[in-house]
Amino acid sequence: MKSLLYSCQYIDGNDIDEVVKVLKSDWITQGPKIGEFEAALCEYTSAKYSVALSSGTAALHLSLLTLGIGKGDKIITSPITFSASANCALYVGARPLFVDIDDKTYHLDIEKLKSFLKVPSNRKGVKAIVSVHFMGTVADIAEMKKICDRYGISIVEDAAHALGAAYKFKDKWIKVGRCEDSKATIFSFHPIKQITTGEGGALLTNDKKIYKSALRLRHHGIVRSSKKPWSYDIPQVGFNYRITDFQCALGISQLKKIDKMINIRRRIVGYYNESLRKVEGIRLPYEREGTNASYHLYVIRMQRGRRDKLYSYLKENNISTQVNYIPLHLLSYYRNLLGYRRGDFLVSERYSAECLSLPLYVGLSRRDQSKVIKRVREFFQ
Numbered sequence: 001m002k003s004l005l006y007s008c009q010y011i012d013g014n015d016i017d018e019v020v021k022v023l024k025s026d027w028i029t030q031g032p033k034i035g036e037f038e039a040a041l042c043e044y045t046s047a048k049y050s051v052a053l054s055s056g057t058a059a060l061h062l063s064l065l066t067l068g069i070g071k072g073d074k075i076i077t078s079p080i081t082f083s084a085s086a087n088c089a090l091y092v093g094a095r096p097l098f099v100d101i102d103d104k105t106y107h108l109d110i111e112k113l114k115s116f117l118k119v120p121s122n123r124k125g126v127k128a129i130v131s132v133h134f135m136g137t138v139a140d141i142a143e144m145k146k147i148c149d150r151y152g153i154s155i156v157e158d159a160a161h162a163l164g165a166a167y168k169f170k171d172k173w174i175k176v177g178r179c180e181d182s183k184a185t186i187f188s189f190h191p192i193k194q195i196t197t198g199e200g201g202a203l204l205t206n207d208k209k210i211y212k213s214a215l216r217l218r219h220h221g222i223v224r225s226s227k228k229p230w231s232y233d234i235p236q237v238g239f240n241y242r243i244t245d246f247q248c249a250l251g252i253s254q255l256k257k258i259d260k261m262i263n264i265r266r267r268i269v270g271y272y273n274e275s276l277r278k279v280e281g282i283r284l285p286y287e288r289e290g291t292n293a294s295y296h297l298y299v300i301r302m303q304r305g306r307r308d309k310l311y312s313y314l315k316e317n318n319i320s321t322q323v324n325y326i327p328l329h330l331l332s333y334y335r336n337l338l339g340y341r342r343g344d345f346l347v348s349e350r351y352s353a354e355c356l357s358l359p360l361y362v363g364l365s366r367r368d369q370s371k372v373i374k375r376v377r378e379f380f381q
């Protein structure tokens, strides 16, 4: 019997038609669909500029590079995130530091950040916070900015999980990605995200310098001469972080139905919440007041020790789940490089031992979701 997936892309006939059109055209890369996709992302988020890239990881890398972060500098992120949120610092020769998560939101704990930055030796060399909108719930970037402004620290929003998430800003609903309080926001278009381009990502910013620099770095650092059309220079080493036109065609087509897809995700989350609320031993995800999550993940928590058993029980019943994530400071590379130890970030460690992501994706039928709920309830009875 085929296992129920924990996540999966949603691709319809229109998406396929749009990709095929590009495949039959003269430009399958470096063509017009890239600018079109970038314009659509700007329109959707209200950010001024957007650079479409080959992955969310590339977008994080370019965010730090365009902010001028390099050797000897430091960034801060939370231990509960995908490795790319910290690796981007290592790519530019900087050092990632961690501050623990808040036990309710699972975002970087702002009070702990405040205490950490109060100590001059801690904040020495810290140039940016990579703040993760974990699960697609919205982190409090405005509050974070108040602290960061005191010390001249920039904010990069890692919104790999959060395209389409919204929050109230001056009594208006705005989308994550508008970069109201940050220098840049990154998205990922990996298949299990809110929209997909296969692999892909984007950097959004309101800063023209960051935008221009990211455009150059995406394509080897090449600067074209305005005098001779064939002439160019490379003033700074860049990369091949380009995305193809057929990927962008998929992205444009997906973006047209994103709100519908997020409503479906929220409906699935609503059904989980309603069905699991009264089950003793489960803690449900938390959504801050004045925010509207776009739910990349649905994470429940339970007593330490029960999680592994629930994972196995669901697997025996052909239901796939996932642990998002093992704290970064416990992975051997970070331990060895940065000297972190078990016990350094207790909230993250406890969370990680207690969390499980249940299946959540647009194509998850009510019938299949009911099966998941039935098995979870059975387990806790």
Ligand SMILES: Cc1ncc(COP(=O)(O)O)c(C=O)c1O
Pocket: 055, 056, 057, 058, 081, 082, 084, 085, 132, 158, 160, 161, 187, 188, 189, 190, 200, 201
């Ligand atoms: C929080 C977070 N940041 C960054 C990334 C990197 O995105 P990509 O896989 O598109 O490189 C991911 C990927 O899942 C992620 O979960």
